[in-house]
Structure formats: C-alpha cells, structure tokens
Amino acid sequence: METFKLLSRGGVKFNKKRFKADMELFEETEIKSSSNHSSVNPSQATLPAELDFFKYAEGGNPKRRQSDGANEVSDVARVSSESSPPKKKTKLDDEPQAGPSTQPHRVTLKGSNPPKCAESFEDASSRYNIPSRILQNLSENGFHSPTAIQSYGLPVLLEKRDLAAISPTGTGKTLSYLIPIMSHLNAPISSSDSEAGKGARALVVAPTRELAHQIHNECLKLAEGRKWRMVLFSKASANTLADKAVRDKVDVIVSTPLRLVASLKNGSLELNNVRHLVLDEADRLLDSEFLEQTKEIIAACSREDVQKAVFSATLPAGAEQVAMSNLRDPIRIVVGLKDTPLPLISQSLTYVNDDASKLPTLLHFLARPYNPPIVIFTSTQPRASSLAEQLTLNNIPNVDCLHAGMTKKERDDTVSRMRRGECWIMISTEVMARGMDFKGVRGVINYDFPTSVQSYIHRIGRTGRAGREGAAVTYFTNDDAPYLKPISNVIMQSGSTVPEWIVKLPKPSKMKRKLMGKIKRDETVTKDGSIGRSQARRRKDMVQGSKRRKQVEDGKSPSGGKEMGSDTE
Ligand SMILES: Nc1ncnc2c1ncn2[C@@H]1O[C@H](COP(=O)(O)OP(=O)(O)OP(=O)(O)O)[C@@H](O)[C@H]1O
Numbered sequence: 001m002e003t004f005k006l007l008s009r010g011g012v013k014f015n016k017k018r019f020k021a022d023m024e025l026f027e028e029t030e031i032k033s034s035s036n037h038s039s040v041n042p043s044q045a046t047l048p049a050e051l052d053f054f055k056y057a058e059g060g061n062p063k064r065r066q067s068d069g070a071n072e073v074s075d076v077a078r079v080s081s082e083s084s085p086p087k088k089k090t091k092l093d094d095e096p097q098a099g100p101s102t103q104p105h106r107v108t109l110k111g112s113n114p115p116k117c118a119e120s121f122e123d124a125s126s127r128y129n130i131p132s133r134i135l136q137n138l139s140e141n142g143f144h145s146p147t148a149i150q151s152y153g154l155p156v157l158l159e160k161r162d163l164a165a166i167s168p169t170g171t172g173k174t175l176s177y178l179i180p181i182m183s184h185l186n187a188p189i190s191s192s193d194s195e196a197g198k199g200a201r202a203l204v205v206a207p208t209r210e211l212a213h214q215i216h217n218e219c220l221k222l223a224e225g226r227k228w229r230m231v232l233f234s235k236a237s238a239n240t241l242a243d244k245a246v247r248d249k250v251d252v253i254v255s256t257p258l259r260l261v262a263s264l265k266n267g268s269l270e271l272n273n274v275r276h277l278v279l280d281e282a283d284r285l286l287d288s289e290f291l292e293q294t295k296e297i298i299a300a301c302s303r304e305d306v307q308k309a310v311f312s313a314t315l316p317a318g319a320e321q322v323a324m325s326n327l328r329d330p331i332r333i334v335v336g337l338k339d340t341p342l343p344l345i346s347q348s349l350t351y352v353n354d355d356a357s358k359l360p361t362l363l364h365f366l367a368r369p370y371n372p373p374i375v376i377f378t379s380t381q382p383r384a385s386s387l388a389e390q391l392t393l394n395n396i397p398n399v400d401c402l403h404a405g406m407t408k409k410e411r412d413d414t415v416s417r418m419r420r421g422e423c424w425i426m427i428s429t430e431v432m433a434r435g436m437d438f439k440g441v442r443g444v445i446n447y448d449f450p451t452s453v454q455s456y457i458h459r460i461g462r463t464g465r466a467g468r469e470g471a472a473v474t475y476f477t478n479d480d481a482p483y484l485k486p487i488s489n490v491i492m493q494s495g496s497t498v499p500e501w502i503v504k505l506p507k508p509s510k511m512k513r514k515l516m517g518k519i520k521r522d523e524t525v526t527k528d529g530s531i532g533r534s535q536a537r538r539r540k541d542m543v544q545g546s547k548r549r550k551q552v553e554d555g556k557s558p559s560g561g562k563e564m565g566s567d568t569e
Pocket residue numbers: 047048051142143144145146147150167168169170171172173174175312313434435436437439461465466
C-alpha cells in the first residue's frame with residue numbers, strides 16, 4: 001500500500017506507446033445518456049442555479065410528475081419557471097462548464113399544517129429568531145440563499161416538528177438540520193446560567209466515520225464565535241467523555257452508531273437530555289446492518305419532547321415505513337423526484353466484455369485528457385487496493401485509495417489529500433458512496449456495478465454537487481446485464497435516455513434483484529490477459545530496479561560483491 005502511494009506521487013504520464021497494442025484490443029463501447037442541460041446566467045443569482053430550485057423551469061418527466069402527484073394528499077409546491085438555452089451534456093473528459101445548468105424540480109410536502117417555506121435565510125430568521133451570529137457565519141461561508149430543502153426544511157424543524165426529508169445528493173441537507181439545531185441551542189450548556197439541563201442536547205448520527213467527521217466540521221463552521229461544545233464521537237473523545245463532569249458540558253454530539261452504542265452499553269454515555277435527534281443517510285441507518293443500533297439510540301433519547309428528523313437522498317418504501325413509525329406527526333418533504341439523481345449529472349453505461357477487460361478500458365480512458373478529480377467505485381476492499389496498485393504501476397499519477405480496511409490515519413490522510421486537491425483519482429468502496437462532499441469531483445466511474453439502485457444514486461452523487469455539473473460512467477459486463485433495467489430506469493427518470501434494447505429488458509425478479517452487484521469477482525482486478533502479462537513484466541522490472549538501487553545504497557554492486565562504480569557487465 002505504502003509503496004504504491006509513494007509511486008503514485010510521481011506525476012508521470014501513462015505510457016501510451018507501451019500499451020498501444022493492448023489498448024487497441026479494448027476499444028470501449030459507450031452508451032451515452034442524452035440529457036440536455038440548460039444554463040442560466042450565473043451572475044443573476046448568488047446561489048448556484050441547481051440549488052436555486054425556485055427559479056427552475058416548470059416541467060420534468062411528465063409521466064413521473066403525474067403519477068407522483070396523484071398519490072400525494074399534500075401541498076405540492078411547484079417551482080417557478082425560467083427558460084434557458086440547451087447546453088451540451090457533460091462528459092468525464094470535458095472541460096468544466098462555465099455556468100451551472102437548470103433542470104425542472106419541484107418540492108412535495110405531506111403532513112398536517114406544514115409551515116410556509118422560507119424565501120431567504122433572513123425570512124427564516126425573522127420568523128423563527130435564527131441568531132444573527134449564525135446568519136453571519138452562513139454568509140461568511142458563502143451561503144447566501146437557502147436551497148430547496150433548506151427553504152422547506154428549516155421552518156419545519158424550527159417549529160420543532162418531526163421531519164422526513166428526501167432531497168437529491170449535494171443539495172445541502174446538512175445545513176437544513178444544522179441551522180435549526182444551532183438556533184435552538186441558545187446559551188452553551190457549560191454557562192453557569194444555562195437552563196438546558198445536563199448533557200448533549202442534539203445528536204446527529206451518520207453511517208461512516210468520514211461522514212460524521214465532515215458533519216462535525218460543518219457544525220464548527222456554523223458555530224464559529226459561539227462557545228458551544230460540539231463533539232465528534234470517536235475512541236478518544238469517548239474516553240474523555242467517560243468523565244461525567246465533562247460530558248455534562250457537551251452541547252452537540254456527532255457520531256456513527258457503533259461507537260455510540262458501545263458507550264451507551266458500558267454506561268459511559270446517556271442521551272436523556274437530547275432534544276434534537278437527526279439520522280443522516282437514514283435509509284442506511286435503518287437497514288439491517290444498523291437497525292438494531294439505531295433503535296437503541298432512538299430509545300436512549302428518552303425525552304418525551306425529542307424532535308426527530310431523518311434525511312437522505314433515497315428512502316425506499318421499507319425504510320420510509322420504519323422511519324415514519326418513529327416520527328410524531330411528521331412532515332415529509334421530497335425535493336425533485338424521489339430516488340432520482342439530479343439531471344445535472346450526465347450518466348452513461350459502458351459495456352465491457354468481462355471483468356478482466358475493465359482495467360484496459362479504464363487505462364484507455366485515463367490515457368486521454370480528463371478532468372480530475374474522479375472517484376472510482378469497486379465492489380470490495382481488495383479490489384480497490386488492487387486497482388489503485390495497477391493504476392500506479394501503469395504510471396497514473398496521484399492515485400489514492402479509501403476503504404474501511406485501512407487504518408484511521410490512512411483514511412484521514414487520504415481524505416485530507418482529496419480536500420487539498422492532491423488526489424486526482426480516488427478509488428473507493430461503498431464507504432465513500434454516501435454523504436462525502438468533495439466539491440470539485442468531476443466524475444464518477446462505477447468500475448464494479450453497484451449493488452442497488454440506492455447505491456448507484458449515492459455513488460454518482462459524489463459528483464454534480466452544489467450546483468456543479470458532473471458525469472458518471474457505469475461499466476457493465478454480461479454478468480451485470482440482468483441488473484441493468486433498474487439502473488436504466490433511474491437514468492431515464494433523471495431525464496436521460498438509454499438505448500432501446502436496455503429499456504426492453506425484462507424487469508429482474510425479486511430474487512434476482514437481491515443478487516444485484518453480488519457477482520463473484522476476483523480479489524485482484526487483472527487476470528492473465530495480455531495487459532496483465534505486460535504489467536507482470538513491468539512489476540518484475542520495478543522490483544529488480546528497486547533491489548539494484550538498494551544494493552547500490554548498501555555499497556554493494558548490483559551484480560554482487562564488487563564495489564560501486566565497478567564495471568560489472
Ligand atoms: N445554501 C447554500 N448555498 C450554496 N451552497 C450550499 C448551500 N447549502 C449547502 N451548500 C453546499 O452544497 C454542498 C452539498 O451539501 P451537503 O453535503 O449538505 O449535501 P447533501 O444534500 O447532504 O448531499 P448527500 O446526499 O450526498 O449527503 C456542500 O458543499 C455545501 O457547502
């Protein structure tokens with residue numbers, strides 16, 4: 001791992017000449033989506049156009065619009081219109097678009113007496129007393145107008161109502177719950193005159209450590225200038241908080257479920273003062289892997305008046321039912337079409353003959369000009385490591401890898417490199433699929449087919465964030481073909497088209513859907529193909545070269561025995 005990281009910093013170009021013959025064998029077949037993006041003059045709005053849902057043109061997928069609306073007993077708030085010229089679709093190797101595109105969106109509200117949306121942060125502040133310091137922090141961080149989920153979500157949470165919020169990836173869900181939490185906190189619990197009881201008053205739960213870390217950072221930005229104690233629950237902070245006197249003075253906790261439940265179980269944490277509980281990536285937290293822990297956390301938040309909110313870009317029916325059963329008289333907000341990515345992510349499917357052909361296909365793509373950074377998803381940790389190694393061996397610069405099998409330090413370092421723009425290609429597993437906000441990600445490649453529609457939506461949502469355009473490519477082999485249909489439906493729902501033969505594919509059975517993405521794949525990403533052999537030769541050369549250099553450093557001749565500088569050949 002360390003070796004390839006060192007090698008990957010070289011900034012060397014892919015040797016096209018060397019692999020020319022191999023590359024020609026593997027010309028990729030691309031099936032492009034045909035989403036028509038349109039643009040607005042960015043100077044007209046302080047908010048990126050995709051986030052400015054109130055200026056969107058009327059429209060969308062008419063079929064979906066009708067059927068969706070028919071089932072709602074709620075207010076349907078359609079966004080107003082602004083027409084704009086069509087714009088060419090974004091490809092992974094395109095230059096970044098000068099201005100963001102617009103697509104139709106709508107906001108659907110369901111529930112009893114939903115409050116009126118907030119037109120601006122100031123509007124929300126005048127109605128609900130958002131402290132001026134929070135407004136100042138929003139402005140200083142470049143957040144001048146609310147996104148759709150913020151406009152509709154803020155009043156609901158500020159009125160202390162329970163909320164289920166479904167809004168596409170990258171549309172600002174984090175601030176939708178952090179602003180109300182901070183507005184409700186008032187004086188820090190540590191201040192002597194605080195009436196706030198003892199212990200954390202707000203808890204945010206997220207499925208991965210990286211996401212919890214990111215949310216904690218957003219908390220710190222928003223709380224700048226206030227003396228609230230915001231804790232990212234980790235092994236170290238759990239030890240510190242084992243002291244009751246310390247934990248009584250904490251205002252907000254952000255955590256993953258595992259860590260929290262461990263502390264609840266050993267009695268070193270109580271959540272009986274929590275008034276605001278947020279489940280971010282709720283469908284993940286309510287799936288079978290986390291459900292028991294999530295239930296324990298909900299039960300531990302024992303105050304009768306605890307306000308609960310669930311957020312996600314996807315909420316399948318089963319998870320929604322569980323979520324709703326835990327909420328009291330909730331408001332449900334859906335931005336855009338449920339379980340549908342934003343149309344500003346151009347999506348395409350690329351056929352590759354078999355698993356062994358994926359690496360040459362990827363190398364072929366990387367041999368051409370492309371816009372970094374890109375995120376590549378594989379199905380397993382060994383495959384992520386193996387792919388990172390293969391790219392490095394092929395002289396692709398600035399490759400990094402992030403998966404749950406790495407140490408905390410390795411993971412933190414990788415995320416930092418990504419944030420500093422030092423990583424051009426991030427190879428990861430599902431651990432990075434949800435919530436991670438690296439603003440400039442230009443594209444996503446699903447090297448291995450996603451395991452579910454939700455996984456697909458979250459993975460591709462690492463690009464096209466905060467109003468930027470992005471591109472997503474999904475490789476599929478013959479083995480994946482039976483599972484193309486659900487993904488192609490998502491692509492079509494978000495306004496793109498897919499080839500007719502895919503549209504005509506039969507719907508996979510329930511049984512088959514369960515097997516989606518669970519195809520047995522090798523732990524390494526290359527087999528004994530011609531590329532594999534040339535790489536093996538290259539690897540051998542590198543190992544021998546490294547041995548020779550070591551011998552030279554040790555003062556030995558590479559051929560053995562003779563002094564450095566001797567003529568050994
Ligand atoms: N009002 C705003 N104006 C401009 N940018 C915003 C605004 N609110 C949030 N953003 C930016 O949008 C980006 C996406 O926000 P966030 O990570 O909260 O999205 P999300 O909806 O939670 O996405 P995901 O579903 O992937 O978790 C962030 O970079 C954030 O800083």
